[in-house]
Amino acid sequence: MRSVKRNLVLLLASAILLIIWQVASLLLDSQILLPSLGPVFTTLLGLVREPVFTSNVLFTVLRALESFLIILVCASILGVLAGRYSLLSTFLRPFVTTLKAVPVMSIILLAFIWFSSGTVPLFSAFLMGFPVMFVQMEMGVKQLDSNLDEMCDLYGFSKQTKLVHFIVPSLVPFFVTGAKTALSMVWKVVIAAEVLTVPQYGVGSRMQLAQMQLETDKVLSWTLIAIFLTAFGDLVFALVVDGVGALKHRLDARRVPCVS
Amino acid sequence: MRFLNISKRYGENQVFDNFSIEVSPSTILSVVGPSGEGKTTLLQMAAGLLSPDEGMIEKEVGEQGSISYLFQEPRLLPASTVYENVELSLRSFCKEKHEREERALHYLDLVGLQDSLSLYPYQLSGGMRQRVAIARAFAHQCDLMLLDEPFQSLDIKLKYALVTSFIKLWEESPKTTLFVTHDPKEAILLGDAVCCLGNPKQPLLYQTIDIPRKARNIGDALLLALEAKLMGTLVQS
Numbered sequence: 332m333r334s335v336k337r338n339l340v341l342l343l344a345s346a347i348l349l350i351i352w353q354v355a356s357l358l359l360d361s362q363i364l365l366p367s368l369g370p371v372f373t374t375l376l377g378l379v380r381e382p383v384f385t386s387n388v389l390f391t392v393l394r395a396l397e398s399f400l401i402i403l404v405c406a407s408i409l410g411v412l413a414g415r416y417s418l419l420s421t422f423l424r425p426f427v428t429t430l431k432a433v434p435v436m437s438i439i440l441l442a443f444i445w446f447s448s449g450t451v452p453l454f455s456a457f458l459m460g461f462p463v464m465f466v467q468m469e470m471g472v473k474q475l476d477s478n479l480d481e482m483c484d485l486y487g488f489s490k491q492t493k494l495v496h497f498i499v500p501s502l503v504p505f506f507v508t509g510a511k512t513a514l515s516m517v518w519k520v521v522i523a524a525e526v527l528t529v530p531q532y533g534v535g536s537r538m539q540l541a542q543m544q545l546e547t548d549k550v551l552s553w554t555l556i557a558i559f560l561t562a563f564g565d566l567v568f569a570l571v572v573d574g575v576g577a578l579k580h581r582l583d584a585r586r587v588p589c590v591s
Numbered sequence: 592m593r594f595l596n597i598s599k600r601y602g603e604n605q606v607f608d609n610f611s612i613e614v615s616p617s618t619i620l621s622v623v624g625p626s627g628e629g630k631t632t633l634l635q636m637a638a639g640l641l642s643p644d645e646g647m648i649e650k651e652v653g654e655q656g657s658i659s660y661l662f663q664e665p666r667l668l669p670a671s672t673v674y675e676n677v678e679l680s681l682r683s684f685c686k687e688k689h690e691r692e693e694r695a696l697h698y699l700d701l702v703g704l705q706d707s708l709s710l711y712p713y714q715l716s717g718g719m720r721q722r723v724a725i726a727r728a729f730a731h732q733c734d735l736m737l738l739d740e741p742f743q744s745l746d747i748k749l750k751y752a753l754v755t756s757f758i759k760l761w762e763e764s765p766k767t768t769l770f771v772t773h774d775p776k777e778a779i780l781l782g783d784a785v786c787c788l789g790n791p792k793q794p795l796l797y798q799t800i801d802i803p804r805k806a807r808n809i810g811d812a813l814l815l816a817l818e819a820k821l822m823g824t825l826v827q828s
Contacts, residue, residue, distance in 0.1 A: 482666040485638065485658060486731055487683030496679055500670030579670075587674045587709040588692050 366548040375552040390532040392560065395521045398456035402513050406464035407506065414472025430462045439524045452524035459520045460513035467509030471502040507572055514568055518561045592637065592654050592767055597646030599632055606632055608791040616651050617765040621782030623775055623821060625828055628788045630771040634737045637769055654767050657684065659733035661741040665724040667712040673699065673723050674708040680731045698730040702756055718749040729760045736768040742777060754780055758804055775821040779814050780807055787821060789828030796824045
């Protein structure tokens with residue numbers, strides 16, 4: 332019942348957003364400033380039917396996924412180590428602070444001087460997403476419950492048991508929060524970098540080309556596609572997290588002996 | 592287990608100064624005292640988590656092995672089931688899975704949690720969580736048991752239910768036990784001897800209780816007198 336209510340609210344909010352768009356477009360009465368819903372959706376359908384559509388979306392998705400995976404691996408390893416060794420944490424602090432403070436556009440522009448257009452989105456997304464994940468993992472390790480740690484030692488837990496049953500489960504919430512934030516950031520940065528560097532394929536490249544020709548309906552269509560990609564990414568991520576959680580519960584239940 | 596002439600200081604605060612006390616083998620020594628007078632320090636020294644600045648802790652042959660510790664809070668692994676929380680603590684000394692299973696189930700059954708095996712700590716009430724911790728402490732094969740105010744944060748009814756199940760389990764296989772508490776009643780119900788801290792050099796009060804544990808009643812005149820004496824000492828300290 333609660334989920335039905337929530338879905339209804341979501342639907343209502345989306346409808347209001349579309350109505351605002353339509354009303355604003357009618358008021359402005361200019362297809363260049365803000366085209367109305369109808370033409371944008373027609374353009375969107377046209378774009379989807381184009382043969383290069385898949386390549387454009389696929390390249391953006393691959394760039395985002397690739398940088399996301401690199402962030403997950405590098406930031407997790409370095410974050411855990413920094414949480415464990417305070418000297419490393421101190422050493423990395425200036426790098427992380429710089430990365431957190433530097434504007435996205437500076438990174439993209441600098442990266443464009445150093446790399447080819449296809450690599451820039453990947454590199455920029457990595458640099459922007461890394462600190463988020465890193466900080467979460469470092470915090471996770473620093474916030475490990477010292478009481479539980481003491482309990483594990485007093486009850487003679489082996490290193491492996493402690494890792495599997497105490498450390499990893501304690502880090503999971505931090506990992507999930509970091510990964511979720513990094514993922515939504517990665518989409519935005521990849522598309523922004525594509526807009527500036529215009530690689531051959533990519534949602535951002537198409538957006539930039541459309542903008543240059545003042546095809547606002549196309550810019551909006553590609554924006555809708557970008558929104559859809561981000562939402563779809565979030566959904567898949569949530570499904571994976573839920574799936575892993577359910578699998579763990581099932582495995583845990585299997586380990587409990589049957590009492591007859 | 593004997594604490595022999597131990598001294599311990601935290602900055603300006605001298606908690607123990609040439610202090611000695613003994614816990615007879617396979618008995619429970621209840622330790623009461625105001626906060627900051629070294630109750631937890633005594634436990635941590637017994638567990639080997641802390642060393643005295645001076646003096647030594649002598650353990651009998653049967654007390655030198657592993658330790659079961661019952662903490663103020665249950666300290667359960669949040670991502671592990673009730674069953675796993677107990678079973679994991681057995682792995683260090685029990686290599687046979689089947690044996691571990693039997694042992695964990697036995698103790699969980701004794702604390703009345705046989706129907707909650709696959710639940711997680713967040714699904715349990717405070718009392719149930721502490722019962723898992725008690726089952727874990729007893730299932731873990733130990734030579735020495737250390738209790739750090741384990742019944743502190745529970746309501747009276749639950750507290751006495753847990754004290755009763757603790758006594759039942761302890762009597763099954765008595766172990767040298769150091770029991771730290773704020774509550775004189777608990778101290779008297781569980782201890783073979785009661786000691787009150789408050790003076791770094793010696794206990795303010797030390798008294799053995801000869802009434803068998805199972806026959807003790809909170810309303811008993813002798814125990815009430817001892818409780819009043821303990822209260823008096825605590826208030827004065």
